[in-house]
Amino acid sequence: MLVANDSHLDYTTEMTHRLEPAISNNDMPIRSPRRQRDIQTEMDRIMERDPENADFRYHIWSRELKATPVRIAVLRLLSSESEPISAADIYGKLGDNGNQATVYRALEALSVAGLIDRISLTAGRVLYEIGYGRKHHHHAICTSCGDIEDVKGCDEEDLNVTARASLKKFKRVESHSLEFFGVCKKCESI
Numbered sequence: 001m002l003v004a005n006d007s008h009l010d011y012t013t014e015m016t017h018r019l020e021p022a023i024s025n026n027d028m029p030i031r032s033p034r035r036q037r038d039i040q041t042e043m044d045r046i047m048e049r050d051p052e053n054a055d056f057r058y059h060i061w062s063r064e065l066k067a068t069p070v071r072i073a074v075l076r077l078l079s080s081e082s083e084p085i086s087a088a089d090i091y092g093k094l095g096d097n098g099n100q101a102t103v104y105r106a107l108e109a110l111s112v113a114g115l116i117d118r119i120s121l122t123a124g125r126v127l128y129e130i131g132y133g134r135k136h137h138h139h140a141i142c143t144s145c146g147d148i149e150d151v152k153g154c155d156e157e158d159l160n161v162t163a164r165a166s167l168k169k170f171k172r173v174e175s176h177s178l179e180f181f182g183v184c185k186k187c188e189s190i
Contacts, residue, residue, distance in 0.1 A: 063113035084127035
């Protein structure tokens with residue numbers, strides 16, 4: 001966690017306090033005091049000339065990644081989406097903000113860093129959604145039309161304890177993914 005300046009909380013400290021659960025949940029804290037100072041200095045500059053993207057830059061930098069225009073654009077897009085979307089849709093919506101390979105590399109880097117969630121569905125279909133600042137949840141997917149709805153109320157710790165108790169070959173469980181498949185009300189009525 002960052003330390004406040006002498007007399008006031010600076011922007012980065014405020015962001016760290018506000019987003020601390022997202023950082024600690026992914027075990028990706030800012031690693032060194034020097035890196036913290038570098039981020040603070042750059043955040044001060046960014047707040048002056050580009051306050052609109054400061055949050056996105058902060059999250060990317062806090063994971064020790066370079067804040068490229070495509071990574072910022074991907075986070076901006078996913079933070080505005082109400083449902084998970086595919087890489088092809090992301091690329092289409094970004095327009096001239098990067099070529100397809102760059103967008104896919106950005107998605108991979110942001111996913112590995114824990115800033116976005118990668119949702120693997122059947123038949124190799126993959127969707128993405130913003131990963132920080134949200135509570136852990138699962139998804140229900142309609143097998144007929146592909147509609148997706150968030151499933152809230154996962155007791156992650158109880159589920160991990162249950163898994164650990166039943167596993168003989170694993171020493172620890174680090175995360176889990178669970179998707180529910182069924183038919184939505186709209187498709188059921190057709």
